[in-house]
Amino acid sequence: MLELRAVTAGYDRRTPVLRDVDLTVADGEAVGLLGPSGCGKSTLARVAALLHRPDAGEVRLAGTPVPGFRHRAPRALRTTVGVVFQQPRQAADPRLTLRDLIAEPLRATGRAAEVADRLAELAPTVGLGGDLLTRGPHEVSDGQLQRACVARALVLRPRLLICDEMTAMLDASTTAALVGVVEDYRAATGAALLAVGHDRVLLDRWCDRVTHLASGSSARA
Ligand code: ADP
Numbered sequence: 001m002l003e004l005r006a007v008t009a010g011y012d013r014r015t016p017v018l019r020d021v022d023l024t025v026a027d028g029e030a031v032g033l034l035g036p037s038g039c040g041k042s043t044l045a046r047v048a049a050l051l052h053r054p055d056a057g058e059v060r061l062a063g064t065p066v067p068g069f070r071h072r073a074p075r076a077l078r079t080t081v082g083v084v085f086q087q088p089r090q091a092a093d094p095r096l097t098l099r100d101l102i103a104e105p106l107r108a109t110g111r112a113a114e115v116a117d118r119l120a121e122l123a124p125t126v127g128l129g130g131d132l133l134t135r136g137p138h139e140v141s142d143g144q145l146q147r148a149c150v151a152r153a154l155v156l157r158p159r160l161l162i163c164d165e166m167t168a169m170l171d172a173s174t175t176a177a178l179v180g181v182v183e184d185y186r187a188a189t190g191a192a193l194l195a196v197g198h199d200r201v202l203l204d205r206w207c208d209r210v211t212h213l214a215s216g217s218s219a220r221a
């Protein structure tokens with residue numbers, strides 16, 4: 001599903017954050033990625049989600065090599081992946097209601113006709129009821145906003161879901177609910193998961209295998 005080969009990436013070519021990193025997530029597999037703060041887990045998640053261009057190496061998604069990195073990856077490839085970040089407030093456009101936040105990937109891919117059906121299905125799945133969908137990000141709690149971000153990540157039915165410290169900001173009950181949403185989605189669709197975190201116990205429970213990203217060195221995952 002996802003293959004990173006000898007990926008080098010960072011924010012300054014002289015001091016890359018990731019050096020020669022290999023990572024494979026098989027079709028349908030759930031892989032946990034652990035590592036100390038600052039070692040490059042989020043950078044790796046963004047590379048895997050085609051949101052950050054590596055300086056060297058190869059990324060293959062669903063068997064397709066991501067072309068050259070000279071151009072933006074094609075839409076068909078980008079929509080194969082859904083991503084949830086740690087900080088929902090950084091990820092969410094403050095001007096959108098939760099409804100529009102969730103629907104945005106559908107609209108952006110010319111599938112506005114599916115918005116009503118997908119919202120009717122996803123809102124109860126992630127536990128957003130009442131008038132919450134009509135509120136803006138600043139009118140809901142972090143937990144409620146993260147529920148919307150999970151719905152948004154699932155709205156295009158991705159074959160790979162990347163959760164970067166998805167539950168770090170959440171209380172125990174919201175954590176349990178959203179981990180359950182991801183597990184149910186994977187059980188229903190066979191989607192693969194890359195779960196980035198620092199909580200070994202949670203990742204062990206959630207994932208088929210857990211791998212380490214070591215700080216400042218090459219990693220084999
Ligand atoms: P982790 O997720 O493991 O905590 P990150 O991938 O967020 O690690 O960060 C790895 C390193 O890259 C850190 O030293 C961090 O300061 C740096 N970094 C992250 N994002 C940026 C950015 N946008 N610009 C410059 N440096 C960054």
Ligand code: ADP
Nearest residue numbers: 132137138139140141142143144145170171174
């Ligand atoms: P959670 O346990 O999901 O993190 P909170 O305890 O933070 O929720 O919030 C409790 C209630 O307060 C929620 O129903 C939420 O809708 C409401 N709420 C939280 N933040 C705001 C806000 N900035 N404006 C309006 N209502 C809010």
